[in-house]
Amino acid sequence: MSTPTAVAPLTIEDAETLVSAARKAAEAAGVTVSVTVLDAGGHLLAFRRDDRAVLISGETSTRKAYTALQLNAPTADLVDLVKPDGPFHTLSTALDQPLLFIAGGVPVHRDGRLIGAVGVGGGAPEQDHGFATEAVGTLA
Secondary structure, eight states: OOOOOOOOOOOHHHHHHHHHHHHHHHHHTTOOOEEEEEETTSOEEEEEEOTTSOTHHHHHHHHHHHHHHHHTSOGGGTGGGGSTTSTTTTHHHHSSSOOOOSSOEEEEEETTEEEEEEEEESSOHHHHHHHHHHHHHTTO
C-alpha cells in the first residue's frame, strides 16, 4: 500500500503572490479589479480591491473563486454548461451556494492537487480570466 504524498497547502505568501500578479496584469491593461484568494477549504486567504474598482467586483471576485474551487474548473469553462440549454442550467439556483458562472475564477493546483482558487472581478469576463490565469502561472 502506498502512502499519499503530502502536498503543501496554499500559503499566505502564495496568496499575496497571486493577488500581486493579478493586479499587475490588470494594471498593465488599464483595468481596476478586485482579487480574492481562497484556500482548499474555501477560506479567505487574501483579498484586495483597487481604489477605483466597482464595488460589486469584490463580491464577484469572491464568488468566482468559490465556484472555481468547488467545481475544480475555471469559471470560463463552465459558462456554457449553465446556459438555458446547458446540461447544468439549474446548478446556479439549485444549491444554496454563492456560485457565479462568469469567467474570472481559476483553481490553483500544486503537484496535481487542488489547493485553492483565485477570482478576479472588475474587468470584462475574458480580461478577468486572463488576469487570474496569469496570476496562477506565477506559482508554477
